[in-house]
Amino acid sequence: MPDYIPGSDTGFQAWVDNFVSYANAHLVELGIGPPDMIPIVAGQTDFDAKMSDNVTAQQAAQSARQAKDASCDTLESAIRQLVRQLQASPDVDDSERATLGITIPDTVRTSAVGDIMTRPVGMVDTSQRLRHEIRFVDEATPTRRAKPAGVMGCEIWVKVAAAGEAPPVGADDLSFVSMDTASPYVVEYDGADGGKTAHYMLRWVKSSGEKGPWSETVSATITA
Numbered sequence: 001m002p003d004y005i006p007g008s009d010t011g012f013q014a015w016v017d018n019f020v021s022y023a024n025a026h027l028v029e030l031g032i033g034p035p036d037m038i039p040i041v042a043g044q045t046d047f048d049a050k051m052s053d054n055v056t057a058q059q060a061a062q063s064a065r066q067a068k069d070a071s072c073d074t075l076e077s078a079i080r081q082l083v084r085q086l087q088a089s090p091d092v093d094d095s096e097r098a099t100l101g102i103t104i105p106d107t108v109r110t111s112a113v114g115d116i117m118t119r120p121v122g123m124v125d126t127s128q129r130l131r132h133e134i135r136f137v138d139e140a141t142p143t144r145r146a147k148p149a150g151v152m153g154c155e156i157w158v159k160v161a162a163a164g165e166a167p168p169v170g171a172d173d174l175s176f177v178s179m180d181t182a183s184p185y186v187v188e189y190d191g192a193d194g195g196k197t198a199h200y201m202l203r204w205v206k207s208s209g210e211k212g213p214w215s216e217t218v219s220a221t222i223t224a
Contacts, residue, residue: 002203003123007193008097009051010055013047013048013051016044016047017044019040020037020041022028022036022197023037023040024037024090026052029183041099041157044106046050046199052089056207057068057214062082068128074099081178083100083102083105083149084176084178084179084180084181085114085154085179086100086102086155087102087103087105087179087207088153088155088163088179088205088209088211089209105152105207105208114148115210115212116148116151116204116206116210116211116213116214117148117213118139118140118148118204118210118212118213119138119139119202119203119204119213119214119216120136120137120138120139120154120202120203120204120216121136121137121138121139121142121214121215121216122134122135122136122156122202122215122218123135123136123218124198124218124220125184125221126220126221126222126223128223129186129194129223129224130188130189130190130191130193130194130207130222130223131187131189131223132187132189132198132220132222133157133185133186133187134180134183134185134186134187134200135183135184136154136180136183136184136185136202137183138174138204142185144182147157147204148204148212150206150207151204151206151212152181152205152206152207153177153179153180153181153182153204153205154174154179154181154183154185154202154204155176155178155179155202155203155204155205156177156178156179156180156185156187156200156202157171157175157177157201157202158174158187158198158200158201159173159174159175159199160175160193160196160197160199161194161196161197161198161199162196163196163197167197167199167217168199168201168217169218171172171201171214172203174201177200179205189222191224193222194200194223195221195222195224196221196222197219197220197221197222198219198220198221198222199217199218199219200217200218200219200220201214201215201216201217201218202214202215202218203215
């Protein structure tokens with residue numbers, strides 16, 4: 001026969017509450033006295049306290065786990081962004097990649113593709129305040145998201161100009177934003193940049209570090 005005491009903590013707690021309540025109200029009918037209930041009531045009080053402590057500890061553990069997971073996601077995102085920059089840099093060689101524990105590109109395969117002859121075409125979504133979503137496609141295949149053969153990603157550079165400032169005339173006027181492997185890329189700006197114009201120039205980058213020609217400048221207002 002099944003045990004009359006429930007197996008779950010919450011079920012057991014509810015069962016005990018009912019047991020103690022009924023027993024205390026019918027001591028005479030049950031042929032027992034208050035001394036018989038003393039260890040039961042004491043145990044009930046202790047169990048209720050321990051249950052409360054357990055619930056609090058579980059909630060704290062869940063909160064700590066969520067905080068840990070969020071921290072992990074933020075750290076991983078920052079690492080991946082820096083690694084994209086390192087992979088695109090001609091200053092980083094394969095021995096350094098191996099020491100860092102990041103992917104060593106297949107330079108034999110990518111270098112066999114030849115020079116990058118085409119340019120990215122950039123488009124900027126300004127619909128959100130202080131945020132630009134940059135999408136890019138290849139000028140040879142503007143209706144598809146595919147990158148040119150052998151290309152790892154797209155370098156994004158920018159010049160943020162106040163009213164009256166000239167757009168960039170060349171790469172020396174630009175600041176590096178990121179090397180993104182998949183469109184789109186999101187740029188977040190500070191409130192002080194609201195109303196200014198961001199002038200972007202893009203270029204393809206192979207895993208070997210070889211870079212393609214610069215795109216046309218694409219400009220967009222930073223919505224305040």
